[in-house]
Amino acid sequence: MRCCHRHAPAAAGSSDPHPFSLPGATEHYAAPRPVRAEHVRIELDLDFAQHTLAGTCTTRVSAVRTVSTVTFDAVDLDVTGARVDGRSAAFSNSGAHVRVELPRALDAGQACDIALTYRARPRRGLYFWGPDAGYPDRPLQAWTQGQDIDARCWFPCLDTPAQKATSEVIATFPANMTSLSNGVLVSDVTTGERRTQHHRMAQPHAPYLVTLVVGEFDEATDTAGTTPLRYLFPRGRREDALRCVARTPKMIAAYESLTGEPYPWSGYAQVFVTEFILGGMEHTTATTLVDTVLHDARAHLDYNAEPLISHELAHQWFGDLLTCRDWPHGWLNEGFATYFEVLWKERGDSRDEADHHRALDLEAYLSETRERYARPIVARKFQAPMDLFDRHLYEKGGLVLHELRRRVGEDLFVRALRHYVASHRHGVVETVDLARAFEEATGHNLDPVFDQYVFSPGHPELKVEVRYEADDARLRISVRQTQATDSGTPVFRLPLEVAVTVNGEDTRHRLELTDAEHRFHLPCPAAPTQVRVDPRRDVLGTLDVDKAVGLWREELAKAPEARARTEAAHALGKDGGLRSVEALGRALKDANLFWATRAACAKALGRIRTPEARALLLDAAVTEHPRVRRAVVAALGEFRHDVEVAARLRALLEAGDASYFVEAEAARGLGRVRAPDALPLLEAVAARPSFQDVIGAGAMDGLAETQDAAAFPVAVARTAYGQPAFLRRAAVSAVAKLAEVANRKREAVDLFSQLLRDPQFRVQLAVCDAAATLGDRRLLPALEGTTFSDPRTRRYAREAVRALREGAPQAREVASLREELDALKQETRTLREKLETLTLNARPAATARKPPSKRAAKRGRTPPPKRRR
DSSP, X not given: OBOSSSSOOOOSOOSSOOOSSOTTOEEOOOOOOSEEEEEEEEEEEEETTTTEEEEEEEEEEEESXXXXXXXXXXSSOEEEEEEETTEEOOEEEOSSEEEEEEEEEEOTTOEEEEEEEEEEOOSSSEEEEOOOSSOTTOOOEEEEOOTTTTGGGTSOBOOSTTOOEEEEEEEEEETTOEEEESSEEEEEEEETTEEEEEEEEEEEEOGGGOOEEEEOOEEEEEEETTEEEEEEEOTTOHHHHHHHHTTHHHHHHHHHHHHSOOOOSSOEEEEEETTOXXXXXXXXXXXXXXXXXXXXXXXXXXXOSHHHHHHHHHTTTBTTTBEESSGGGTHHHHHHHHHHHHHHHHHHTOHHHHHHHHHHHHHHHHHHHHHTOOOOSSOOEESSGGGGOSTIIIIIHHHHHHHHHHHHOHHHHHHHHHHHHHHHTTSEEOHHHHHHHHHHHHSOOOHHHHHHHTSSOOOOEEEEEEEEEGGGTEEEEEEEEOOOOTTSOOOOOEEEEEEXXXXXXXXXXXXXXXXXXXEEEEEOSSOOSEEEESTTOOOSSEEEEEOOHHXXXXXXXXXXXXXXXXXXXXXHHHHOOHHHHHHHHHHHHOTXXXXXHHHHHHHHHHHHOOXXXXXXXXXXXXXXXXXXXXXXXXXXXXXXXXXXXXXXXXXXXXXXXXXXXXXXXXXXXXXXXXXXXXXXXXXXXXXXXXXXXXXXXXXXXXXHXXXXXXXXXXXXXXXXXXXOHHHHHHHHHHHHHHTTTTTOHHHHHHHHHHHTTOSSHHHHHHHHHHHHHHTOGGGHHHHHXXXXXXXHHHHHHHHHHHHHHHTOOOHHHHHHHHHHHHHHHHHHHHHHHHHHHHHHHHHHXXXXXXXOOHHHHHHHOOXXXXXXX
16 A cells, blocks of 8 residues: 555644554554454445445355354444355344354364345445536546455455455446456456456455456556556556556566565556545555556656555565564555665666665655654554554655665575565564564574664664864764653664775775764774765664765765765755855756756755855756756745746746646745735646646645735635645645635634545545644634544544644744744855855965964864754
8 A cells, every 4th residue: 555645744733743642542453363264255236326335245264263153344334134154144233343143153174154245335445436516527436445444344354464365256337337356357247237247366365455446447458477467547548557557567577586476466457546545555466546646748757656556566465465464563564565666766767766765765754753753663552553554654664674685785685585475475474574584584683673673663863973083094983872762762773884085995884883872983094085974875764964064065076876965965055155055056057967966956055045056046947857957946936035036937937847847846936935926827827737736736835835815715715626636735735824814714714624524535634734734723623523434534633633732833933933044044144155255365374374283273173064964
């Protein structure tokens, strides 16, 4: 499973993290298994007009111990009859569980078939969609999504990941439609206006992986070796679909090589559906994907869906073939799939792209620890299993696998991976199984890694000081771990790589950190020109490096690792001196540099905001690479009240750009610079059609940034049902940011209270996320009184309530403080530039008088400013 957006909005709250477990959370353990499911046969008749289904689910169970009853998970299913081996049986239905009385007790090893006939109008699990007044072009479809515990909402089952069984789905629906389910199609019969298709899955899989999709689709086919591939997509979207999935055969080959396991199923299908509640879901043999990732050639300039495609494909091994025993160990599904995005980037694109992708994962995880909570990856205290599907389960889980890889090395990592897969294929796994597999395959005892990174919260926070001691011909590297350890976060044991360049030659050192503080002395015959601490940014944690600014400049120009150059760009943006601006400008223009490094240079220049930085950005605004151009335009948005910048952004918006995303940044930036006449243009731009409405969303963000009261009704209008979905969510955020300046917070509260019941659950999420920005406690009754069917919305609503009750800072107050801080920074830069100019002018005269001794220079020099990575 993958969320729809790589960086989901942070839950509403203050900047201080909170405990993960909310009030009312309880400990969760794997369900007992007195019986084992062996086979599940689901027969369904779908009524699209009434949004109902009628069916029979027959489950073959075998007893683990003597049993006289079998209890099925069944939420809101109207069960009308039960039969055991063809004979009627007594049953009771609580609304959450159906308890069947067996005519005779089953002893251990004995089996029987239990058939439950039922009807349902499901709220979750199976979803009907079709056109309505707001969205008349929406296709008529039905699809299922069972993760985490929603399979029970559309068929009665033993709903735990450990209950693996073979399956059949026999679905009846309108004859003009087709269906997709697990396994192979064994029959297809049309009678009058109804069509019945029968799919059979011959290998066992978990209940949450059972799928059914019904609708009208176009189709394309391919092969990966001997594995047949199918792609199902909305009518007329063939080229857009193939842009997403074209490299699937190469991904399969790469994953087969990494895991040592040939693709384990009969075939692989990918279907794009409307309004899917996730980005994708890895149903065995048949992944479901949200159709909003389909994109045209213009979007493909700087967007592709391969992270999602590669993630869901990896689940066919990790999640489907090897399945977590229960959801606290869900990182064995999601962490693996997330890290395989990185591994595919390495093999399908480049190491630099993989390192950049991993950097995004790290920032997503760190952002969650800053804004929400830090928790152990394996946590048992929660309200709903979906609470666990966060940046710890996904991104941190993937980063833990990278940590294992760097501990044992590439060859042993692949060996351990293959051993883990071979040992547990078609089984269920817990974290200890992965640890033992690595130990057996590599000879390394990695329990300390698992204890620190998986079973404990937090991460190392490293402060590194680099100093060259010329008199002793050595490099001193001091390392401190500064993370708080009072909430279970440990002092970490980890390796730290340092690359030192002297006279053009690189020497690499592996420093072993075992305590809270270390001081290392490395032999260094001459002053180094580069000291790259963690050059590929491998450490799972934060890194704050304090070293001479000249080293950063040299590394930006010459470091062999793109990640090291990118980190140097960030550091130089914090320095802001004239030479740093020049270095950033040179790198920004260098078309041979990795695009993400150039983008980091643009961001750094925007942060510096001097006239020289502005000139460099204006000059680079026509750069060819769309992602770099996007970063440049975003950086120009930092120059508030700048007439020339505003004119450039306005011209870009009026003329358009080859990239949707550049236009979106121009709209956002025009608002940020507070151009006095931005409102009419941004209102018009909001109506421009674009991939995922990125231009319109950028315009909404820009309207919010103007802090113009007249923008409030414009944003309110765009929240209406029937507006493009992505635009609606951006408009919700804009309403929250504009309500106070427009003196219309009461209206915003009323609007948000209505939107909390919106049919599109992502709009509900957007309201929860915007609640703290609005900062009005009058929203509390709606947040607390609304019944949310989606557990994610329930969680975000409760976090929003906590934020409002604790008095999280309001957006306008924060914006005011930021403006004051910006003004102070500008004054500091001006003073620093004057001082630097005076120093440069005075230096020749001082040198001519009398050079100081080395010892005196060492005693009297001013330490270089600290740089944070």
